[in-house]
Amino acid sequence: MGKQLAFRVDISRCTGCKACQVACKDKNNLPSGVIWRRVFEYTGGSWVKSNGFDLPNNVFSYFVSVACMHCESPACVYACPTGAMVKQADGKVLINADQCVGCRYCEWACPYGAPQFNAETGVMTKCNFCEDLLAQGERPACVDACPFRALDFGELAELRQAGTLADPAPLPAASLTKPAVVYVPGPQTQISSNGTGKILNVELAMGGTK
Numbered sequence: 001m002g003k004q005l006a007f008r009v010d011i012s013r014c015t016g017c018k019a020c021q022v023a024c025k026d027k028n029n030l031p032s033g034v035i036w037r038r039v040f041e042y043t044g045g046s047w048v049k050s051n052g053f054d055l056p057n058n059v060f061s062y063f064v065s066v067a068c069m070h071c072e073s074p075a076c077v078y079a080c081p082t083g084a085m086v087k088q089a090d091g092k093v094l095i096n097a098d099q100c101v102g103c104r105y106c107e108w109a110c111p112y113g114a115p116q117f118n119a120e121t122g123v124m125t126k127c128n129f130c131e132d133l134l135a136q137g138e139r140p141a142c143v144d145a146c147p148f149r150a151l152d153f154g155e156l157a158e159l160r161q162a163g164t165l166a167d168p169a170p171l172p173a174a175s176l177t178k179p180a181v182v183y184v185p186g187p188q189t190q191i192s193s194n195g196t197g198k199i200l201n202v203e204l205a206m207g208g209t210k
Contacts, residue, residue: 002089002091003089003090003091003155004070004072004090004091004155004156004157004180005070005090005091005092005129005153005154005155005156005180006070006091006153006154006155006156006159006180006181006182007067007069007140007143007151007152007153007180007181007182008151008152008153008154008159008181008182008183008184009064009065009150009151009181009182009183009184010149010150010151010152010183010184011062011063011064011150011168011183011184011185011186011189012184012185012186012187012189013148013149013150013184014039014062014063014064014065014148014150015063015148015150016039016041016063017147017148018039019145019146019147020037020039020065020142020143020145020146020151021035021037021038021039021065021142022145023141023142023144023145024036024037024067024127024141024142025037026141027130027141028141030118030125031118031119031120033116033119034116034117034118034125035116036067036068036114036116036125036126036127037065037066037067037127037142038065038066038067039063039064039065039066039201040063040064040066040170040199040201041061041062041063041199041200041201042061042062042063042064042169042170042190042195042197042198042199042200043059043060043061043062043197043198043200044058044059044060044061044190044195044196044197044198045057045058045059045060045197046058046059047059060188060190060197061188062186062188062189064168064170064171064183065142065150065151066112066171067114067127067142068093068112068114068115068126068127068129069112069114069166069177069179069180069181070087070091070092070093070127070129070179070180071093071177071178071179071180072091072177072178072179072180073177073178074087074093074110074177075106075109075110075111075176075177076093076106076107076109076110076114076115076126077093077106078109079105079106079108079109080105080106081103081105082099082100082101082103083096083099084096084097084098084099084100084101084124085100085106085115085124091156091180092128092129092131093126094128094131095115095123095124095125095126095128097121097123100123100124101123102117102122102123102124104117104124106124107124110177111172111176111177112171112172112179114126114127129153130142139153140153156180156182159182160182162182162184163182163183163184163185164182165182165183165184165185165189165191166178166179166181166182166183167179167183167191167192167193168183168185168189168190168191168192169189169190169191169192169194169195169196169197170192170195170197170198170199171192172192173192173193174192
């Protein structure tokens, strides 16, 4: 595998504060309805009656920060009919706005909902790994904003030395696109194929309005 930049997300540290989501939106001046980084709240379990009281039964809840995965096999790149979606030598998947016609094929192909249509410009947009900040030796805005240091980035091969989880529930199976991400699970984290919970803030999965 060649060079591949990737994100590392520590689920055990994430409190769902959405500082990363806000920082990304602010840094990129994104319009309403366009959110490049989203924080899903995933929860499950049940309550049982005991002596007149409701008691938790295997109740769990955790947060999963998600942006473009800059996949090793990016479905968005394969689906783009104009060549506007490109995977670079450093692993970043970027959009050439001059070539984009806003057909939204990339949006439909991506299992993470990363490419999002900007109605103001008529083209697709997505996380660009804050390439301008990286060029200045700085960190991505989302990484810098996290108060609990749940987000980091680096070379995928190095990040994987501490683990290889790429598909915690509620994310799709990693085999679909080989996402360039490493998730550090918490004690309650479930795997995609065995997830028993549901997304509480499901509006974010559809793009949202925040």
